[in-house]
Amino acid sequence: MNQKTVIDVQHITKVYGEKNEKQYRALKDVNFKVRQGEFVGIMGASGSGKTTLLNILATMDKPTEGQVLVSGQDVTKLDRNQISDFRVKQIGFIFQDFNLLESLSNAENIGLPLTLQGVKKRKANELVHQVASQLGINDLLDKYPVEISGGQKQRVAAARGLISRPQILFADEPTGALDSKNARELLETLKQVNDEEQVSVLMVTHDPFSASYCERILFIKDGKIGEEIEVGDQKRSEFYQTILNKLGTFDDQEEGTDVI
Numbered sequence: 001m002n003q004k005t006v007i008d009v010q011h012i013t014k015v016y017g018e019k020n021e022k023q024y025r026a027l028k029d030v031n032f033k034v035r036q037g038e039f040v041g042i043m044g045a046s047g048s049g050k051t052t053l054l055n056i057l058a059t060m061d062k063p064t065e066g067q068v069l070v071s072g073q074d075v076t077k078l079d080r081n082q083i084s085d086f087r088v089k090q091i092g093f094i095f096q097d098f099n100l101l102e103s104l105s106n107a108e109n110i111g112l113p114l115t116l117q118g119v120k121k122r123k124a125n126e127l128v129h130q131v132a133s134q135l136g137i138n139d140l141l142d143k144y145p146v147e148i149s150g151g152q153k154q155r156v157a158a159a160r161g162l163i164s165r166p167q168i169l170f171a172d173e174p175t176g177a178l179d180s181k182n183a184r185e186l187l188e189t190l191k192q193v194n195d196e197e198q199v200s201v202l203m204v205t206h207d208p209f210s211a212s213y214c215e216r217i218l219f220i221k222d223g224k225i226g227e228e229i230e231v232g233d234q235k236r237s238e239f240y241q242t243i244l245n246k247l248g249t250f251d252d253q254e255e256g257t258d259v260i
């Protein structure tokens, strides 16, 4: 197993709201590491802090305290330019609602991170075709997002997330808007890319089926990592059952954050 740490989360705390106002503590001293090529899931009740955590790791939000080392560099200390650079070169992101730009063709959407990096059109085109072949969506390149299905949109979004060959792919409920067939296909593809490219995948999900594709799952409860489970030698179907059993031990209540 690859032991290189790509993400090292140290003592992350997130408080929403200004001082003198009502404040909420959404994350409390969160610590964990992710290795290169690992497929890690984050599960937890609604309001437990999953999206807050993912957004901090992906530099879309800053923690109140603590640091996030990505390949040894503290990304919470980056300035605006460094953050843009970090996002386009080192990470990919897939959202539940795809976040494709309707006015761009699918090929242009996929190539957007390269356009932002100033990669020449010809080279960008070549890379777009490469990733599209890998994800089996070559025939969608000349179409626009409105002309394709939800499952196809998420594959286009995944291609955009992977085009820069990032070290880390963040996925926030990537199967949330997909039917089970499309969800399965997307997860198979993510797993394949994860294996082939050693890209670390960090996926927030409510869905035990999606989570069964992970090697390790962190359970967030009330802003803290409560427990974690690993697939180990289990088959995916067995891991799915393990996850269901684990979820059954939690109560299903929505979580409120701590008002300070």
Ligand SMILES: Nc1ncnc2c1ncn2[C@@H]1O[C@H](COP(=O)(O)OP(=O)(O)OP(=O)(O)O)[C@@H](O)[C@H]1O
Pocket: 016, 017, 024, 026, 044, 045, 046, 047, 048, 049, 050, 051, 052, 053, 255, 256, 257
């Ligand atoms: N911008 C914000 N300002 C104030 N509170 C916020 C803000 N964003 C999130 N919160 C609160 O922080 C807590 C954690 O929210 P977060 O979205 O991270 O949870 P989650 O686990 O992703 O939930 P869900 O599964 O419903 O998406 C929630 O109680 C939420 O209301």
